[in-house]
Amino acid sequence: MTTSTNLPGPAAVAAAAATIAQYIRHTPLLRAEVDGRPVLLKLEHLQRSGSFKLRGALTALLGGDRPQHVVTASGGNHGLGVATAAGLLGLPATVYVPETVPETKARRIEAAGARLVRHGGTYAEAAAAATDAAAEPGARYLPAYDHPDVIAGQGTVAAEVVAEAPDVDAIAVAVGGGGLAAGTALAAGGRVTVAVEPEHCCALHQALAAGEPVDAEVDSVASSALGATRVGELPFAVLTAAPVASVLVTDDELLAARERLWDEFRLLVEPAAAVPFAAWLAGRVPGELACLVLCGANTDR
Incomplete structure (x- = not known):
């Protein structure tokens, strides 16, 4: 609660x-x-x-313990913000996106240096897969808004x-x-x-x-x-x-x-x-x- x-x-x-x-x-x-x-x-x-998504991603990644690997789910913009933030901070990142992600956003996420994983037809399905992946040691899941x-x-x-x-x-x-x-x-x-x-x-x-x-x-x-x-x-x-x-x-x-x-x-x-x-x-x-x-x-x- x-x-x-x-x-x-x-x-x-x-x-x-x-x-x-x-x-x-x-x-x-x-x-x-x-x-x-x-x-x-x-x-x-x-x-x-x-x-604007870069602002929240940077704030979260610069706060608390530094992870070895950042994992997130996104419809596109948050993933690009996390990929960009991770690149600025020298961290590897994996971004889960739904299959419906616009190609321009998918392309830019990969160009920013993140690993892109397409999963499911909705953001919720991509987020569930990303949460599971973030259970690996050293990984941190970064929510898009919550x-x-x-x-x-x-x-x-x-x-x-x-x-x-x-x-x-x-x-x-x-x-x-x-x-x-x-x-x-x-x-x-x-x-x-x-x-x-x-x-x-x-x-x-x-x-x-x-x-x-x-x-x-x-x-x-x-x-x-x-x-x-x-x-x-x-x-x-x-x-x-x-x-x-x-x-x-x-x-x-x-x-x-x-x-x-x-x-x-x-x-x-x-x-x-x-x-x-x-x-x-x-x-x-x-x-x-x-x-x-x-x-x-x-x-x-």
């Missing part, structure tokens, strides 16, 4: 920021106006490894936003397993965290309705990044104790938002990264000045 004693807090985010500073990029924050409204775009898709250090590391994205733009009043992020949203809630300083999901890929939305994490449908063009079938216990506990707005968008809306990011700003992101912008365009993000985190760009187009 998750308790308040093993939940990370704002201090953990600050510690993570100091720990990983030498390895990551402090990604740009773009002030813009769209449809006559001001908005901030956090360009986290420019992060090393192509997504870990206090991972959550704290992901929170450094919002910490950068708040430090650079204290006038922001809402931070919108895409949600898969909930690590980025939970980290954002920790670092937002009381500002509302807007947790945005595709309507047929919404583990957090269903968990909030049920009062606990439950199995959810995964059927979206953004499933490779947001395809967790169940929100993490730790992220759920953090998010139910913070100001959070749960918002849904359709696949058509997120694809249109992705095209608009390209047309207006020449920002090429993967479908999952356009989810917050889709919600904002639809008027579902509260606040006078929202920041939308563009979380990843691991796509061929």
Whole structure:
């Protein structure tokens, strides 16, 4: 059972920021106006490894005992973050992915130096195989989102936003397993965290309705990044104790938002990264000045 004693807090985010500073990029924050409204775009898709996932992976690997071998499961971005982090720290890594992983992500995981293992049709099946493999002596399994250090590391994205733009009043992020949203809630300083999901890929939305994490449908063009079938216990506990707005968008809306990011700003992101912008365009993000985190760009187009 998750308790308040093993939940990370704002201090953990600050510690993570100091720990990983030498390895990551402090990604740009773009002030813009769209449809006559001001908005901030956090360009986290420019992060090393192509997504925010590097932050949590580094924070977790730099904390605690150093393993001989890192094992993880991923729909793509977390695996690439772990592979990149392991390479920076001189550690071997094995990444389990479902058979449905996009080839561009699989290719980049291997190019980052990790061993890639395809297993099963879903993230959950890949994670079960990875957990078994991590039972070997010297190996360590690194969860994609259900870990206090991972959550704290992901929170450094919002910490950068708040430090650079204290006038922001809402931070919108895409949600898969909930690590980025939970980290954002920790670092937002009381500002509302807007947790945005595709309507047929919404583990957090269903968990909030049920009062606990439950199995959810995964059927979206953004499933490779947001395809967790169940929100993490730790992220759920953090998010139910913070100001959070749960918002849904359709696949058509997120694809249109992705095209608009390209047309207006020449920002090429993967479908999952356009989810917050889709919600904002639809008027579902509260606040006078929202920041939308563009979380990843691991796509061929």
